[in-house]
Amino acid sequence: MKGSLSFFRILLYPVLYVSSLKSDYGIWYWECNTSEDTCSRISNSLNQTTNVYPTLETCRLVCGKYGALWPLPTSDTTISSKLLKFSSSSIKFNIPNEENDVNNYLRDISSIFLKAVTAEDTTNCPEQKNTVAVTFTVKSDDTTLNWGTNESYNIGITSTGNQNIVQISAATIFGARHGLETLSQLIDVYPNSDGTKCLVVTEEATISDAPFFPHRGLLLDTARNFLSISKIKKHIDAMAASKMNVFHWHITDSQSFPLELPQLPNMTKFGAYSSDKIYHPEDIENLLAYAKLRGVRIIIEIDAPSHAGNGWQWGPDAGLGNLAVCIDQQPWRSYCIQPPCGQLNPINSNLFDVLKLLYNDIVNMLPKGEVFHMGGDEVYIPCWNSTPEIITYLDKNGKPRTTETFLDLWSDYQEKSLAAFDFVVRNSDTPIILWSSHLTQVDIIEKYLSKSRYVIQTWVPADDELPKNLLLLGYRVIVSTKDAWYLDHGFWGSTVYHNWRTVYNNRITLGSGTLGGEVCMWGEYVDDSSVESRVWPRAAAAAERLWTNPLDYNVKEIEKRFYRHRERLVSRGVNAEALVPKWCYQNEGECL
Incomplete structure (x- = not known):
């Protein structure tokens, strides 16, 4: 007693x-x-x-x-x-x-x-x-x-x-x-x-x-390497613990098309890595419910017209012509940014009928009114400029093979794909997200993209003024600063690893159109065995930036809470990477 x-x-x-x-x-x-x-x-x-x-x-x-x-x-x-x-x-x-x-x-x-x-x-x-x-x-x-x-x-x-x-x-x-x-x-x-x-x-x-920004996101790429539903749930658990609220699902790319579409079974037949690496409609339904209970919405991205190869090869056999061009072309450096190559065919009218079916299946999976991400990055003009049917089309219509002509062709694709989406959802006001690209350059964006429809997700370096200039033009913006919030950096090429302090200290441009931001884990060099530790706890550093947007950067005050949060994530089953020796965790402020 x-x-x-x-x-x-x-x-x-x-x-x-x-x-x-x-x-x-x-x-x-x-x-x-x-x-x-x-x-x-x-x-x-x-x-x-x-x-x-x-x-x-x-x-x-x-x-x-x-x-x-x-x-x-x-x-x-x-x-x-x-x-x-x-x-x-x-x-x-x-x-x-x-x-x-x-x-x-x-x-x-x-x-x-x-x-x-x-x-x-x-x-x-x-x-x-x-x-x-x-x-x-x-x-x-x-x-x-x-x-x-x-x-x-x-x-x-x-x-x-x-x-x-x-x-x-x-x-x-x-x-x-x-x-x-x-x-x-x-x-x-x-x-x-x-x-x-x-x-x-x-x-x-x-x-x-209350959160400072309404959009506090994490992008996962499941096209370069397939991620299991159970692994995605681990990330959603960590997002919930960190009060992040948007899972941006980059679900397809030129490497694979793992999303099963009831009306378009050929997409996974030709595009999935294997029969056990497919996301079925019931998987999407399950994941949506799981995420909502953790305060997370899911935004699906079907990247186009670039980053579209495997999964699109079946057009000729179905009598629809080439839905995509440059698929798996070699030498790849002549046809795309990254192998394998593939871009949708903007002059094939059948493509837009297929897109209606694709959009319909996806919209039926998502909550009513949910925004959609159409990709729109890294269109490679040399691909279209080396495709005989596109060259013939341009010549027939008296269009010179200039950069402006190909931007107009790209814009024409975007306009028709938007019309296909609007036909499916039966309205013309659902927000559409696009990556920053040649079409979003400040001097031409108003010619091509409506500020009332499009939200621009920028992926430029921190010192680039594109987000600021887009905000001044009246566009809504989501920021993914590539030299701070690209979590795949440091593991390939000449890229530099961004530690948690760099992630935390990335301040995004403020404006009435700033929705928030996302950290991004592109999937070339991660799979189920490694993706958690690459993302966490660094993504949680961005979570505080997006929830609180703190003005001061007191490393000593931040690190003791952040190190504790890493331990919290681990206790909840998230394989968050170690940040310091245990001694530093146990001796607050001694390892600055």
Whole structure:
């Protein structure tokens, strides 16, 4: 009984003899230096008596204004240094029994929350009288996630006797989900002196929070190398833990076409690597539901007219002519940017009938009104300029083989493909995303692309003023800074690896049309065996940039939270790469 009382006192006041604690790290314990908000490693032999915790994770939970939160909240934040011990079975969610979309969503995200906070072994926690009661207030019954969704939330934690009352209020279910994610970061595992473990939560907290940008994305390329659905789910888990909300799925390219389309079975017959490397409609449906419960929307990209080869070869046998040209042509450097080559054939009218079927199948898989990414990058004019049927077409119509002529041809393709999409969705206002390209040059973009329809995703270096100039013209912009947010860099050619600090410090151009940004993992050199560690935790550095857009760059303050977030991702089953030696993690600020 005496040991139990001592344990209770250390939780409420963090003031007690270190010898009564059990440390997960052997002889080491951690003291919160309140003047520097740093957890310092100390030895048991020092007999320290104040602000001492048995694990670094518990110390980090309450040390400093923001504790272990990632990303940084954007508004008022107060976290108490007092802790309450409880078992996972004592968490209660007050959700009305009424069956509707909002209540069902709250029940599902509560189950996900429990799984996250009990990822470490807490089954041997002694029964506790302390309880944690969570109540939700959601103002809207709209369950749509888009650029206009209000993702703000407020969370308040108060302690009454042996009960912690958690109030999460939000405009939408997605804000409520973010509030639960924040609550999970206010909870940790505490080792008891008898070898058992329990959960601890801060006794009091108030947080008001909302994202700075509505588009906080991660691109995965599953065409160069196939990624399994289970692996994609791991990335969505990590995105949810980091409050990212857009999974940009670059699902096809010239190398493969792994997306099964019911009306176009030849696309995977000719384009999939094998029969077990295909995404079926039921896979898409499953992944959409999985992502929505984690506050993530899925935007599918079918890159065109370039980056379109394998999967498009069947046109001649079907009596439709060449749907694509330059497919697998050699020497490839004469026909494309990267092997294998392939570009859609802009003068074949049958192509646009096929695109209607393609768009129809994809639209039927996605939520109503979801935006679509049409690619549009790296059209290689020498391909079209060496294709006999295209040359004959230009000659017949008296068009010189100039750059302007080929840009007009490209624009004609884009106009017809947009018309095919609009025919399918039966409206002409669904936003379409395109990569920056020759068509998006500031001096000609208004000739070719409507600012009311197109969102431009830029992939230029940080010092390029294209995003700024597009914003000045009135276009909406998503930023993917190639020399900071291309996570494949550093593993091929002369590219340079962008460490997490570079990722974090990439500030994107602000304007009324800035939707946000994306980090990109192109798939040439990753597959299921390596993609997680290439992406995480670096993508989480961009997550705070996109959620908070912090003005200051205090490495010492950032790294202690970021290193803790990496450990959090690992505990949740994400194979996030190591950032520093363990010693640096345990000695905050000593490795700058």
